[in-house]
Amino acid sequence: MDIDLIVLILSLLSGVALFLYGMSVMGDGLKAVAGNRLEHILYKLTSTPIKGLLLGAGVTAVIQSSSATTVMVVGFVNSGMMKVAQAIGIIMGANIGTSITGWVLCLSYIEGQQGIAMLLSTATISAIVAILGIIFKTFVKNETLKNVGSIMLGFAVLMIGMQTMSGAVAPLKESPAFIGMLTSFTNPVLGILFGLLLTAILQSASASVGVLQALSVTGALTFQSVFPMIMGIGIGAASPVLLSAIGTNTYGKRTALCYLVNDICSTILGSTVFFCAHLFLSSEIFNLTMSPVYIAMLNTIYRGTAMMILLPYTRYIEKLVTFLVPGSKDEEEEEEDFDILEERFLAYPPIAINQCHKAILAMAKGCQKNLHRAFGLYGDYSDKSFKKLISREANIDKSEDRLGQYLMKLTGIQMSAALSRDVSQFLHSIGDFERMGDHAYNIAKVFKDLAEKNLEFSSQAEHELQVLESSTKEIIGVTIEAFESKDLTIAKHVEPLKDLIRILCDELKMRHVERLSRGECNLDLGLYFSELLNNCERISDHCSNVAVCLIEMAGNEFDTHAYLSQYRKEKTGEYASYFQEYDMKYKL
Numbered sequence: 001m002d003i004d005l006i007v008l009i010l011s012l013l014s015g016v017a018l019f020l021y022g023m024s025v026m027g028d029g030l031k032a033v034a035g036n037r038l039e040h041i042l043y044k045l046t047s048t049p050i051k052g053l054l055l056g057a058g059v060t061a062v063i064q065s066s067s068a069t070t071v072m073v074v075g076f077v078n079s080g081m082m083k084v085a086q087a088i089g090i091i092m093g094a095n096i097g098t099s100i101t102g103w104v105l106c107l108s109y110i111e112g113q114q115g116i117a118m119l120l121s122t123a124t125i126s127a128i129v130a131i132l133g134i135i136f137k138t139f140v141k142n143e144t145l146k147n148v149g150s151i152m153l154g155f156a157v158l159m160i161g162m163q164t165m166s167g168a169v170a171p172l173k174e175s176p177a178f179i180g181m182l183t184s185f186t187n188p189v190l191g192i193l194f195g196l197l198l199t200a201i202l203q204s205a206s207a208s209v210g211v212l213q214a215l216s217v218t219g220a221l222t223f224q225s226v227f228p229m230i231m232g233i234g235i236g237a238a239s240p241v242l243l244s245a246i247g248t249n250t251y252g253k254r255t256a257l258c259y260l261v262n263d264i265c266s267t268i269l270g271s272t273v274f275f276c277a278h279l280f281l282s283s284e285i286f287n288l289t290m291s292p293v294y295i296a297m298l299n300t301i302y303r304g305t306a307m308m309i310l311l312p313y314t315r316y317i318e319k320l321v322t323f324l325v326p327g328s329k330d331e332e333e334e335e336e337d338f339d340i341l342e343e344r345f346l347a348y349p350p351i352a353i354n355q356c357h358k359a360i361l362a363m364a365k366g367c368q369k370n371l372h373r374a375f376g377l378y379g380d381y382s383d384k385s386f387k388k389l390i391s392r393e394a395n396i397d398k399s400e401d402r403l404g405q406y407l408m409k410l411t412g413i414q415m416s417a418a419l420s421r422d423v424s425q426f427l428h429s430i431g432d433f434e435r436m437g438d439h440a441y442n443i444a445k446v447f448k449d450l451a452e453k454n455l456e457f458s459s460q461a462e463h464e465l466q467v468l469e470s471s472t473k474e475i476i477g478v479t480i481e482a483f484e485s486k487d488l489t490i491a492k493h494v495e496p497l498k499d500l501i502r503i504l505c506d507e508l509k510m511r512h513v514e515r516l517s518r519g520e521c522n523l524d525l526g527l528y529f530s531e532l533l534n535n536c537e538r539i540s541d542h543c544s545n546v547a548v549c550l551i552e553m554a555g556n557e558f559d560t561h562a563y564l565s566q567y568r569k570e571k572t573g574e575y576a577s578y579f580q581e582y583d584m585k586y587k588l
Helices: 003-034 037-045 049-063 066-078 084-097 100-111 122-139 143-168 170-174 176-183 188-202 205-216 223-236 238-244 250-280 292-324 329-338 343-347 349-376 383-411 417-452 459-485 494-517 523-555 560-569 574-585
Strands: none
Touching: 003 143, 049 066, 049 084, 049 292, 066 084, 066 205, 066 238, 066 250, 084 250, 084 292, 100 205, 100 292, 122 143, 188 205, 188 223, 188 250, 205 223, 205 292, 223 238, 223 250, 223 292, 238 250, 250 292, 343 349, 343 383, 349 383, 349 417, 349 459, 383 417, 417 523, 459 494, 459 523, 494 523, 494 574
């Protein structure tokens, strides 16, 4: 193999590596800086397709890369901070914003390579961002600014990666064979395919348009050859976006596919107009010699017109990508749960509170599913199941934050005493359900560590854990049932079962100490065993909090200690009966 070709391939691959790493660093920095605020900001700025389009066009005009903008959006959707429907408008705007680069490149043909053209170049902007990023990261003590520095450095690395990819194939611009092939296209279909392949190789629509502008000074390019290439360039620009979707969830993949679908639809529209124009317009228009300014103008008009035509059909694009990238039932449920807290419901407190109840119930059932999935990892561990658990845990955390904000808004609205009690109960309960999810994750982490270290509990310890697992699954199930139906009789089952689980955990700890003393268990396994006991006991505590809150709010009693003391004193009452029932059921 030719040495130059080997160098070209290695340079191209290094650019891909930098691109992916920069995307990762930038995404992590954005999450660290914005936290839950970013979701709210993006939700407001992209509440309608036209707002999303303007935002996408503005961001892309600044960073001069529709791919980089869309990659960021894919990251937002993948992390749950934005929905696919919101992302489509931004992607359309990015298609328009990327045409600004062509106008910037026109400056180089007016002033050569000097002056403002150099200041506006991607390389200069990346350098400035990198310098500011390293200053923030190294010398500033404020943690938020340090994270901003990470975002800047990630962006700079991402852009350098894209420049490296483009630079690796830059020698093609000087190749007579390459230029000859480019100027020989008269068939529109071949022009589209060539524009697609060129951009897929260069990994940048702006770079491909720049190549056309550079070649146009020879006077060899006409409107008839350039327009199909520009359409193909749009499709080819999807390649780095699709690359960024590797490893993302279903919604991330759908978002990346939206970019491709938008440009394919644009190409279909543009081709239809192009072929119809051939029938009715003078051939002089098609033989018009293209200059850098004409190419920039054509690129902007084509992209802007196509996106404005497609903008009203965003919901159909979403349906298409949903069909092309089907998701699991769990993911569809999570997306539905994410969308039920609407601001307009705040004007009608009964409806808003009902929506909150549904959202909390969905969050609680998510915790329950994670608990079941966590215990399922023992003896049958898989990274796929663990990642699903992590994804669901992230959604639980976001649900708690969003519910907290929504419920706090409700507290400022005048409503009946009954509705106010519901709001208070919900505010008390969401934290407990979220903590149950955290403990389910901790249990999963224990089983992950055991699988990685190839460790197994003794048969006796496994039997004990099965009893504890069954009781823990039951208490969270009973708690959710009580919360869903607001049934106080069911809620009163929780406290006796919680006390039994506490006693059970104490007994298991003693048995574990005895096994250690007899040498039947090593210290590592002992630590993991204790961790499992602690997390199960904490889950039962949070279940108790939810049930007690439900009972107290229903009776207008708010002294938890007094209530529990009185309930436990009823040795022959409900408490004793339920406790005896569970004691018989979960005997070791």
